[in-house]
Each structure stands twice: as structure tokens, then as C-alpha cells.
Amino acid sequence: MDRLRNLRARLLSQAAIHSDRLVNEALATADARKWHYAVLATLAEQGPGSQAQLSARTGIYRSDIVAVVNELTARGQVERAPNPDDRRQNVITLTEAGRRQLGRLDRILAGVEDDLLAPLTGPERAELTRLLTTLVDHHKGWTPGVS
């Protein structure tokens, strides 16, 4: 009995739903969504890149990257310029405003994580991180469109 409560797939879903709600509510106060953070953080850490690279690094679909970059350019947080070396590509660059926004989002998300992980001790948080990382890495081989 109580299969629902013990199904790991369901536990994962439920936890992710709560987590996503917290994250989205918090980011909304800074006029951002999770994708915005993902792109800004990736640009800050890995430097400028094409949209295809951003897609690979963030896990956002290449069809959805377009809108995200549009929104970020509209907010002046990134710049989109054609790549002279390969005219198929765009080069996306973080602006100063983007860097400031990333700082804000970092602080917001730190608060959310505290909230989210409140019932767990320090070692438990570390263990959860480790287990989840193992899971995510294990299923990494999957690529959309490549059945």
C-alpha cells in the first residue's frame, strides 16, 4: 500500500514541482524565469557562445533558446551578433547589465535554496546533491531528436 508515496518517480516529480514553484515565484520578482538564469550563468562561466552551444550547455531546446535570447536582449542583458567566422551562427555575449542581473538572481536563488532545503541538515543536503547528480549524469546520454 501507499505506492504513490513510495514511488521515487513520483517523489521526484512532487519535489520538483514545489521547487519549481518557489524558484519561479522568486525569479518573477526580478522579471526573470529559470531559463534566463541558466543562460546568464552559462555565459558568465563559459564565456560568449553560439545559441547551439547555449542549448547544449543549459539543456534548453534549440527551438526555445530563440525566445529566451530575444527576451534577454530586450532587457539589455545579453547581445546577439552574427559570427563573422561562421555566418550561420550568432555570438551571444553577456552585457554589464546582464552581469548585475545575474548577481541579483544568484542572491534570490540562494534564498530559495535555503527555503527549499530547510528540513535537511548540512550533510543531508550534500548527500542529496550527490545522489541527484549521479542520477542526472547517468541519464545524460539522452539527446532530444536522437531516439
Add this chain to the structure above:
Amino acid sequence: MDRLRNLRARLLSQAAIHSDRLVNEALATADARKWHYAVLATLAEQGPGSQAQLSARTGIYRSDIVAVVNELTARGQVERAPNPDDRRQNVITLTEAGRRQLGRLDRILAGVEDDLLAPLTGPERAELTRLLTTLVDHHKGWTPGVS
């Protein structure tokens, strides 16, 4: 650096996405979705109930329960009858076909969980279950519509 990989909120999302995809693909082979399983399992364990009760027990919105029950009745897996004691309510009952379907789905999901948790040892799986349960329970107080 590598904030994305260390954000628990993001790890949770990513793991849930992989998990949900596996679950949905597997359930689709039996003409079912995760909601179907949630309702069937709840009925089997807690007995017949109103749609409001099902909503509370499964976490499905009461506005979405309608469609799920419609689909399950169309497949002959549950029955919807008005409750004579309270004519606002319907009583949803599991049929024999529903019980058989639940058995099928149970086997399918067991396979999925094996797949999903493949990289984890037995104790690790137990620990993950415990941590996730703690998280989910902690944020249980939240009710939609009640800000």
C-alpha cells in the same frame, strides 16, 4: 563556477524531467498517463471516493480530475455514480478492468524505477527516498488558491 550543476533546484528539475519522460513513455505503451496511475492506485488503496477526495489524495487539481476520470471511465477502468447521500458528489469506484490495469501499470513502473535508479546502490536508493519524502512532506502545507 558551475552554479547550474550545483543548484539543487535545477538538479531536482533535471532529474524529474528524465524521470517523467521515462514514466510517460512506459505508461503510454499501456494507454495510460501518470494521472491514471495515481487515481487507480489511490482507489485501490483507499477505496471509492469523491473527486474532491481523489484530488486531495493525488495532488491533481480538481479541475483536472474531471478529464482523468472521463478517460478512465471511457476505458472502463472506473465508474462514476452520483452519491445519493450528497447529491453534489460523485462516487468513483474501481472496476475489475481497472484493477487489472493497475497490475499492469505496477509492473511497468517497477521496470522504470529500476532503470531510473540504476546508478544507485540499495542503501542509496533508500536514502534518496527518505530525503525526498522529507522535502515533500515539509512543503505539504501549501494549498493551491490559498496564497
Add this chain to the structure above:
DNA sequence: GGCAATCGTTAGTGACACGAACAAAGCTAG
């Protein structure tokens, strides 16, 4: 007997994951 709460239901929103197809550009093999 009137009011608030409950229940099922419909309709709609917005975010997401994902697919199909296309034009432009680049790469590779003959």
C-alpha cells in the same frame, strides 16, 4: 430562510518539453 462553503465542471493561461520543416551557410567526397 438566508448565507457561506463545497462539489463538479468548463474554459482559459502560461510555462515547458519536444517535433517538423526550412533556408542559409559550411564541410566533404568524388
Add this chain to the structure above:
DNA sequence: CTAGCTTTGTTCGTGTCACTAACGATTGCC
């Protein structure tokens, strides 16, 4: 050099899901 394959950005569309708002019918409470 040319024909063919691949990559890139982009548009449009699909299905699922969480969630809100509103409504008629019913019921419980005072």
C-alpha cells in the same frame, strides 16, 4: 568544382501540466 550531407537559427505546432476564475447545483450552519 559540384553534389550532398550537416549544422545553425528560426518558425510553427503539439501535448502535458500547474493553476485560476467563474458558474450552477447542492448542502450545512446560524
